[in-house]
Amino acid sequence: MGQCACLRGRDVRVEIKVYMVRASYDQKPYRRLMMETYGASVVASPSEETEAGRAILAQHPNSTGSLGIAISEAVEDTIKRDDTHYSLGSVSTMSCSIRRSSGSSRSSRWRWPVRSRT
Numbered sequence: 001m002g003q004c005a006c007l008r009g010r011d012v013r014v015e016i017k018v019y020m021v022r023a024s025y026d027q028k029p030y031r032r033l034m035m036e037t038y039g040a041s042v043v044a045s046p047s048e049e050t051e052a053g054r055a056i057l058a059q060h061p062n063s064t065g066s067l068g069i070a071i072s073e074a075v076e077d078t079i080k081r082d083d084t085h086y087s088l089g090s091v092s093t094m095s096c097s098i099r100r101s102s103g104s105s106r107s108s109r110w111r112w113p114v115r116s117r118t
């Protein structure tokens with residue numbers, strides 16, 4: 001789902017940010033690389049980019065993450081922006097955001113969690 005969302009985001013000129021569960025981020029580098037090739041920004045969750053991620057890392061510095069943490073980070077990132085929308089993907093191990101490019105007349109972001117299957 002993450003790769004598909006990233007590809008579609010590129011096709012419709014939207015910015016994509018993926019909060020990928022750290023375990024998947026570390027274990028599946030080629031999936032991450034594919035999403036980055038499609039133009040997405042991929043962040044290992046928990047991350048230092050959100051309050052939720054920083055709180056988890058403060059208590060558990062070696063956390064491998066979870067779907068719940070990725071969702072929390074995506075939702076937090078979503079509610080801080082007026083041009084952002086959150087969408088639950090296939091209930092998996094990533095969360096994405098999509099935003100239209102600055103040249104577009106409409107602007108929106110999307111965030112959703114996506115499971116990376118083996």
